[in-house]
Amino acid sequence: MSFENSTLRPDFSADHFALLDLPRQQALNGDELGQKFRSLQALVHPDRYVQAGDAQQRLAMQWATRVNEACQILKSPGKRALYLLTLLGFDPQVESNTAMPVAFLMQQMELRENVMAARAAGDEAFLEAAHATLCRDVAESHQQLIELIDHQHDYTAAADLVRKLMFQEKLLHEINDALEAVTS
């Protein structure tokens, strides 16, 4: 994430997991995250400080922004993994390490071409099917991440998987766009 908290005033020394009072691990209970997120927002949201002074209002906005940021990162398994790896002192090298298994890349490229063709042809059924398959793949990657990070502590393998996941998520996004274009 390119956003740094250094420009913000409040005590942001706590990491996202600590802020939301969640264990520092890849496995996460979504309902619990939602609950913690809402309780914290109930406390710091600017709407609670409309009658307070400027200083307090500004702070409330910064806090609420901070809580939203933390939740947004923890909610996404890929972003959560990246963040967690960094916290654990491991550099996932998302920007610098672009090496990928050739077979995986070929497969991704082929899928993408098929999606583009289906979009052009208005083939909703194909897109729906591709969407479902990819969702399953992504969900499987999410499970693997938990295994690799929380249990095997194999951060190198986890970082490789996150990079793959980013490809998959981007493709999923493209399928969504294609579905939107086809159905509207």
Next chain:
Amino acid sequence: MALLQIAEPGESVAPHQHRLAIGIDLGTTNSLVATVRSGMSVVLSDEKGHPLLPSVVRYTADGNVGVGYAAEPWKSLDPKNTIVSVKRFMGRGRADIAHSETLPYDFVDAGGMVKIKTVAGIKSPVEVSAEILKTLRLRGEAALGGELTGAVITVPAYFDDAQRQATKDAAQLAGLHVLRLLNEPTAAAIAYGLDNAAEGIYAIFDLGGGTFDISILRLAKGIFEVLSTGGDSALGGDDFDHRVFCWIIAEAGLKPLSLRDTRLLQGHAREAKEYLSQHGEAPITVKLSSGEYVDLVLTTDIFTEITRTLVQKTLSATKKALRDAGLTIAEVRGVVMVGGSTRMPQIQHAVGEFFKQEPLNNLDPDKVVALGAAMQANLLAGNRAAGDDWLLLDVIPLSLGLETMGGLVEKVIPRNSTIPVARAQEFTTFKDGQTAMSIHVVQGERDLVSVCRSLARFELRGIPPMVAGAARIRVTFQVDADGLLAVSAREQTTGHEARIEVKPSYGLTDNEISEMLKESFSHAREDASLRALREMQVEAKRLLEAIRSALISSGGILSVDERARIEVAMGHLQSVVDSDDRPAIDAAMKALNDATDEFAARRMNQSVQQALAGKNIDQVTL
């Protein structure tokens, strides 16, 4: 009931001090004002008992302005000077306006937001909207018997930044203190959710006169969390009228119409549509000023056929919103219908079929948004009653991004991010010694700048000269709780704060607004400076009160010295607050804010820590 009342965090209202606050639904066709009285949200009617104010403004040569029912009869008699559906022009350029060829106005296109030439001069949509808001403000003040603390004004959830900013500017021009811009479907969700103690996932389907919104919310223990929103800020009942209007022209084989006849026929088209909601068919008989007769019957089948694509558009947006929320239809507990246009049986039927359940129609679709806005206004004004504890978490409807090389868009904040939200992006220079940089902020979902909305252009100046690629310019986007964007920039290697010049693409500059303010005051013979002074005094007293109560509840976290410093600053502000010396009050307020900066930060940290220590939220006090 002798329950003890405990002030909530950041708030400090003595029980007897009820602050006057209103909620305004600034609609395309009709506008309303509501307030909370004795715990009940009620719509305020005019002296003749009309709850609705038609969103119609008429300008006359003598400088008078007619609003609402006073202006409505002039729609076809004086079409050039009688502005209807002005909401469609807010924050919009000339080229953005649909069917503008059938509109009677003399548009002035000088780039940016479109303006309209009237007998009373050139008017911006912001000024026209301000007339409607002013009328509602006066209605509110008359009904409540005093000066207002502030107002919550609703906007379509799918409004972009320029449209939101235009609405806020209009409120300022109308002399309203905006407590919050609130999304219309969210307002409806508040009214519905609080009335029915609803919990779970709800969809709010809001089809108004000119806009369509779909919002998916999670209602849980007093928190209204918007999960996603979608829509079309140029799709509403007007478009259904237009389809009928076009059908009449085609069926009756009419020659090109005069402005008067166009308005006349538009009125009949709308009446036929409304009649059709109650009856199987609607007769349309009109005698035009050209001498031509129209004698047609519009049946439900024909109407369904000619409006099919419009209904389809609402369903596509609904599908997309569900997908964005990561939810399926089966997870939606209820679908709340909002907006007058949901009275159309076609819409009811299509929505029911889509969600596989009967839509909820137990609230008046015309009033529910205003009622919800009033509840939020009441809460934000500090009139929170015990058990009246709820919070809204809303999202931005459209992604925000920046133009990069080749006319492409780099998304900085994706749509449906919970607000407030901040995100930063780094850029570098392209040439050696480059000292300025131009940044173009856009809003929309597409990858090409040309198909996104242009929001503003920024010029960064004063970048220290370096070799190409060495400078690191960090541009930060911050979207506040109103959904409004602010942008700042800083050169990272030297810490140099680059100067930003903002040129809003479809907005008004600060100068234009202050000119309009001046003009409106000279007209109303109100004293602008006196009002500004009064507003500042109220603001100062509010600050004093807030800090006084903060000192009582958590003064313990301050050292004796720190406390003394704050008290000195308070004493100083207290000594000037009732004077008419605006600069002195302003300076004293700034000084007090500075003096309490650290105090505020510590209280906030303390309360968060207390919450994290496992305490229940309602046990925590600041």
